[in-house]
Amino acid sequence: MTTAAFACLMVISLIGYIWNRQAATAIRQDGARLHSLVGFHGAYSLLVVLVPALVLILLWLLLQGPLIDALLKSGIRTELDGLGSGEVQLVVAEIKSIARGVVFGTPEPWKMDAAQRLTDLQARSGQMLLVLVAALSLALVLFSRRKVTAEFRARHGVERIISGLMIGCSIVAIFVTLGIVASLMFETSKFFAKVSVIEFLFGTNWEPQIPLREDQVAAEGAFGWLPVMIGTLVITVIALVIAVPVGLMSAIYLNEFAPRRFRAVAKPLLEILAGVPTVVYGFFAILVVAPAIRTFGQSLGLDVSPNTALAAGGVMGIMLIPFISSFADDALSAVPQSLRDGALGLGATRAEMMTSVLFPAAIPGIVGGVLLAVSRAIGETMIVVMAAGLIAKMTLNPLDSVTTVTVQIVTLLIGDTSFDNPKTLAAFALGMMLFIVTLIINIFALRIVRKYREAYD
Amino acid sequence: MYDLPTLENNVTTETLKFTARDVHVYYGESEAIKGVDVDILDNTVTAFIGPSGCGKSTFLRCLNRMNDTIPICRVTGDIRLDGQDIYDRSIDPVQLRAKVGMVFQKPNPFPKSIYDNVAYGPRIHGLANTRADLDVIVEKSLRRAALWNEVKDRLDTPGTGLSGGQQQRLCIARAVATQPEVLLMDEPCSALDPIATAQVEELIDELRQDYSVVIVTHSMQQAARVSQKTAFFHLGHLVEFGETSHIFTNPSDERTESYITGRIG
Numbered sequence: 001m002t003t004a005a006f007a008c009l010m011v012i013s014l015i016g017y018i019w020n021r022q023a024a025t026a027i028r029q030d031g032a033r034l035h036s037l038v039g040f041h042g043a044y045s046l047l048v049v050l051v052p053a054l055v056l057i058l059l060w061l062l063l064q065g066p067l068i069d070a071l072l073k074s075g076i077r078t079e080l081d082g083l084g085s086g087e088v089q090l091v092v093a094e095i096k097s098i099a100r101g102v103v104f105g106t107p108e109p110w111k112m113d114a115a116q117r118l119t120d121l122q123a124r125s126g127q128m129l130l131v132l133v134a135a136l137s138l139a140l141v142l143f144s145r146r147k148v149t150a151e152f153r154a155r156h157g158v159e160r161i162i163s164g165l166m167i168g169c170s171i172v173a174i175f176v177t178l179g180i181v182a183s184l185m186f187e188t189s190k191f192f193a194k195v196s197v198i199e200f201l202f203g204t205n206w207e208p209q210i211p212l213r214e215d216q217v218a219a220e221g222a223f224g225w226l227p228v229m230i231g232t233l234v235i236t237v238i239a240l241v242i243a244v245p246v247g248l249m250s251a252i253y254l255n256e257f258a259p260r261r262f263r264a265v266a267k268p269l270l271e272i273l274a275g276v277p278t279v280v281y282g283f284f285a286i287l288v289v290a291p292a293i294r295t296f297g298q299s300l301g302l303d304v305s306p307n308t309a310l311a312a313g314g315v316m317g318i319m320l321i322p323f324i325s326s327f328a329d330d331a332l333s334a335v336p337q338s339l340r341d342g343a344l345g346l347g348a349t350r351a352e353m354m355t356s357v358l359f360p361a362a363i364p365g366i367v368g369g370v371l372l373a374v375s376r377a378i379g380e381t382m383i384v385v386m387a388a389g390l391i392a393k394m395t396l397n398p399l400d401s402v403t404t405v406t407v408q409i410v411t412l413l414i415g416d417t418s419f420d421n422p423k424t425l426a427a428f429a430l431g432m433m434l435f436i437v438t439l440i441i442n443i444f445a446l447r448i449v450r451k452y453r454e455a456y457d
Numbered sequence: 458m459y460d461l462p463t464l465e466n467n468v469t470t471e472t473l474k475f476t477a478r479d480v481h482v483y484y485g486e487s488e489a490i491k492g493v494d495v496d497i498l499d500n501t502v503t504a505f506i507g508p509s510g511c512g513k514s515t516f517l518r519c520l521n522r523m524n525d526t527i528p529i530c531r532v533t534g535d536i537r538l539d540g541q542d543i544y545d546r547s548i549d550p551v552q553l554r555a556k557v558g559m560v561f562q563k564p565n566p567f568p569k570s571i572y573d574n575v576a577y578g579p580r581i582h583g584l585a586n587t588r589a590d591l592d593v594i595v596e597k598s599l600r601r602a603a604l605w606n607e608v609k610d611r612l613d614t615p616g617t618g619l620s621g622g623q624q625q626r627l628c629i630a631r632a633v634a635t636q637p638e639v640l641l642m643d644e645p646c647s648a649l650d651p652i653a654t655a656q657v658e659e660l661i662d663e664l665r666q667d668y669s670v671v672i673v674t675h676s677m678q679q680a681a682r683v684s685q686k687t688a689f690f691h692l693g694h695l696v697e698f699g700e701t702s703h704i705f706t707n708p709s710d711e712r713t714e715s716y717i718t719g720r721i722g
Contacts, residue, residue: 260528338565342628344526346578346635347555356577361568 001126002061005133009053012134016045016141023148036154044154045144047161053137057129064125071121076114184435187428194422195223200429202226206392206403208412208423223426225433227392231309231402235384236377238313238398239320244370246317247324254325255332256354267329274322282386285315290387297399305389305401312387313398316380320373327369331362364449371445375438381406405430472499474639474669475520480534482515482524489515491693492534497639497686502661502670504684504701506677508716511690513673517641520671521557522550538639555582558637562644564624566616566631571608574616574627575599578635594634602630603660622653629660640664642672646679658683677717681705689713 021042028034034041069092073080080088091111098107098115099122147154192200203224250270254263290311297304335358343353359366389401390411412427419425475497482490490512497503497520505513515524522543524530536543543553555578566574575595578584585591595612599605604626608619616627625645632640642661646654661683664670674680680687681701688698689710697704697713708714 336565338561338563339567340526341523341559341561342565342567342631343577345521345523345554345559345561346581346631347551347553347558348577348581349551352581356581357567 001123001130002057005057005126005130008130008134009050009057009137012137012141013046013049013053016049016137016144017042019141019145020045020148023145024154027148027150032150034150035152036156040154040158041148041152044147044157044161045141047158048144049137049140051161051165052140053133056136057133060125060129060132064129068118068121068125072114072118075117076110079110181435184428184432187425188432190420191422191425191429194425195429199223200225204394206408208408208426221422223422223429225405225430227394228403228405228408228430229433229437230394230396231388231392232378232404232406234309234396234398234402235313235316235388235404236374238310239316239377240370240374242314242317243320243324243373247321247373248328248366250321251325251328251332252354252359255329256350256358270322270325273318274326276319278319278380278382279386281315281319282383285311285383285387289315293399302399304399307387307389307401308399309388309402310398312384315387316377316383319380319383320377323373323376324369327372328362328366331365331369332358334365335361367448368445371441371448374441378438378441379406379434381410385410405434409434473497474499474538475671476535476537476540477516477519478535480516480519480532480536482512482519483531483533484527485529489693490519493690493695495688495695495698497669497671499638499669500665500667501686502665502672502684503686503688504680505671505673505688505690506675506680506716507690507696509675512693513688513690514643516690517643517671517673520639520641521554521559523554523559525550555635556637557639557641558632558635560625560628560632560640560642560645562647564621564628564648566619566624566627568615568617570613571599571616571619571627572612575630575634577631582635584634584636598630598634599627601633601660601664602626603656604630620653622649622656625649625653625657626660629657633664637668639669639671642670644673644675647675654679677705689716691716 021038024034024036024038024041028038036044072092072095073088076091080091083091094104094107095111095114095118097103098111099118200223203222204226205222205224206227207222209221250266254267254270258266290306290308293308293311293314294304294306339357339361340353343357344350348356384404384407388407389403390407391401392403392408393400395402409427409430412423412430417424473496475495477493477495477497480490480493481488493512493516495516505517507513518524519532519536520538520543524532532544538553538557541548558578567577569577572595575598576585576591579591579594585594596605596609599608604623607623608627616624619627625648629645645661646657649657658679661670661672672680672683684701686699687701687704689696689704689708689712691712697708697710704713705717708717
C-alpha cells in the first residue's frame with residue numbers, strides 16, 4: 001500500500017508539473033511577459049506537491065507502528081491483564097507472526113482473533129494513507145495551478161522551497177550530532193552515578209574486571225582513565241613522529257623537486273597506502289613490525305614486550321603518511337605561482353623559496369592536515385586492537401605494552417555485557433573523554449589555521 | 458601627457474649590458490621566439506612593445522632565465538650579460554637572477570611583513586651583516602620605490618594588506634633591495650590605476666640612473682613616456698628596434714607603423 005501511495009504521489013506531482021508548465025506556456029503564447037521561466041512554474045508545482053506529501057508519508061510510517069500496537073493491545077486488554085511487560089511483548093510478537101501466516105502449534109482462539117484484527121488494521125492504515133496522499137497531492141496540484149499568472153514569481157517560490165530543504169538537511173546533521181552526544185552523556189552520567197568523577201579522572205589504575213553476577217569471583221575493579229589515556233597519547237606521539245616528517249618531506253619533494261615522471265608514479269602509489277584497510281595494517285603490525293622490533297631490541301639487550309607501543313604507533317604512523325602528505329601537497333599547490341616566481345626572480349634557490357615563502361604560506365593547510373591526523377590517530381581502533389596490549393600500564397616507555405582508549409572501549413563492550421554494570425558503562429565514559437579530547441584538538445586546530453591564514457587574491 | 462623624451466638628454470652612456478643574438482624559444486613544438494637580436498644598454502630604459510602573444514614577455518623571461526622553471530620551454534641562441542654567456546653551464550641561474558631583478562605583471566608580495574618582504578633578497582644573498590645594515594637597505598629601497606613615507610610606521614604589517622599600487626611599489630623595492638644591475642619589468646602597471654601608474658613610471662625614470670631597465674608594456678604611451686629605446690615584437694620576430702623617438706615618429710617598418718597607429722594588434 002505504501003508503494004501504491006508513492007506511485008500515486010509521483011504520478012500526481014508529474015501531472016502538476018506538466019499542467020503548470022503548459023499553463024505558463026499558454027500565457028506566454030498569448031503575448032504576456034512571464035516573471036519566471038515556464039520550467040520554474042512546473043518545478044514550483046512539483047515541489048509544492050512533493051514536499052508536504054513526502055513529509056506526510058514519512059510521519060505516517062513512523063507513527064502507524066506504535067499506533068497499531070496500542071490499538072491491538074487495547075483490544076485484548078482482558079487477556080493481557082496481570083502479565084509483565086516482557087510477557088506482553090512475547091504475546092504481541094506471537095500475534096504478529098500469526099498475522100504474517102507463521103503459526104506454531106495451536107494458539108488460543110483470542111490470539112487468532114487478534115491476529116485477524118491486526119491484519120485488518122494494517123490494511124486499513126494502508127488504504128487511509130493512499131487516500132490521504134492522493135487527496136493532499138490533488139489539492140496541492142490545484143492550489144499551485146491557480147497560482148500560475150504572468151506576474152507570479154515561481155522562481156522565488158522554488159528558490160525558497162529549495163533553500164528550506166537545504167536548511168532542513170543541515171539541521172538533520174546537527175540533530176544527529178546532538179543526539180549522539182546526548183546518548184553518550186546519558187550513559188556517562190549513569191557511569192558516574194556508580195563511580196566517582198574524581199576516581200575516573202585522576203585514578204592511575206585501570207582494572208575494569210568487575211563481577212557481572214553476584215556469584216562471580218572477580219576483582220573489585222578500578223576505573224582510573226589516566227593510564228589508558230597515556231597509552232593513547234604515547235601511541236599517537238609515536239605515530240606523528242613518523243608520519244609528520246615523512247609525510248611533509250615527501251609532499252615537498254613531490255610538489256616541488258620531483259621530476260614529473262617520478263611524481264606521476266609516486267603520487268598514486270602513496271595514495272594506495274591510504275586505501276589499505278586498517279585491519280591489514282594491524283596484520284602488518286603484529287606479524288612483521290612487532291617481532292622485528294622485539295628481535296632487534298633483544299639483540300641490543302633491551303627488554304621488549306611482545307605488544308609494543310612502538311609497533312602499533314609506528315604502523316599507525318605509516319597509515320597516516322599519505323594523509324599528511326596529500327594535505328601538505330594540496331596546501332603547497334594552492335600557493336599561487338606568482339609567489340614562486342617572485343622568490344625565484346629575486347635569486348632565491350628552490351630550497352630557499354620552499355622554506356621561506358611556500359612553506360609559511362602553506363602552514364595553515366599543513367597544520368590543519370596534521371591535526372586531523374592527530375584526531376584520526378587518537379580515534380584509530382583496529383591497528384591498536386590487534387597490535388597494542390590490553391593491560392593498562394602507567395608508562396611512557398615505547399618498548400612496553402600499553403593499551404588505548406579505543407582498545408578498552410572495544411574490550412569492554414564485547415563478550416558478556418549488561419548495560420547497568422559499571423564495566424560496560426565505563427566504555428561510554430571513555431568514549432565521552434575521547435570525544436572531548438578530539439573536540440579540543442579540533443578547536444585548537446581551527447585557531448591556528450585562522451591565525452596564520454593569509455588571503456591571496 | 459608627457460612629451461616624448463629626446464635622444465640627447467636621455468641616453469647617457471653607451472655601455473652594453475645585454476647582447477642577444479639569434480635567440481629562439483620553443484614551448485614544446487611551437488616556436489615562440491624566432492631569431493631575435495637585440496642590444497640592451499646600461500642606464501637606459503628599453504621598452505618591448507607588441508600585440509599580445511608576440512613573445513615579448515617570453516623574451517624578457519629569457520634574460521634572467523625565468524623560463525627555466527617551465528619544463529617544456531627550450532631556449533637556443535646566444536644571450537650575453539657583460540660579455541658572459543648566461544646560458545653557459547658555468548652560470549648559476551640563481552646568481553644570475555640576483556643580478557637581473559624582475560618585477561611581475563601582478564603585484565606578488567609574499568605573505569610576510571613589509572619589512573620582511575624588502576629584506577628577503579638581502580637576507581638570502583647575505584648583503585647585510587647586521588640588523589642595522591638591513592634596516593638601512595630596507596629604508597633605502599623603500600625610499601627608492603617612493604613608498605617609504607606611506608609605510609614607515611607600519612613596516613611590521615603584512616605586505617598583502619597594502620593597496621594594489623603600493624603592493625607593486627613594494628615589489629619594486631623588493632627587487633631593488635637585492636641591488637641588481639638590470640631590472641626586468643613585465644607589464645608592471647597593467648594592474649594599477651592611472652595615479653599609481655604615474656608614480657611607477659616616475660620611479661622607472663629614476664631607476665635608470667643606476668640600472669638598465671627593460672620594460673614590457675601594452676601601452677604605447679607608456680613606452681613613449683618612459684623609454685629611450687623601443688623594440689617592436691610581432692609574431693615572435695623582432696620587427697624593429699631603435700630610439701624610442703624614432704620608432705614612434707618615423708618607423709621604418711610597415712608593421713610597426715600599423716601597430717602604433719592601431720591597425721594591427
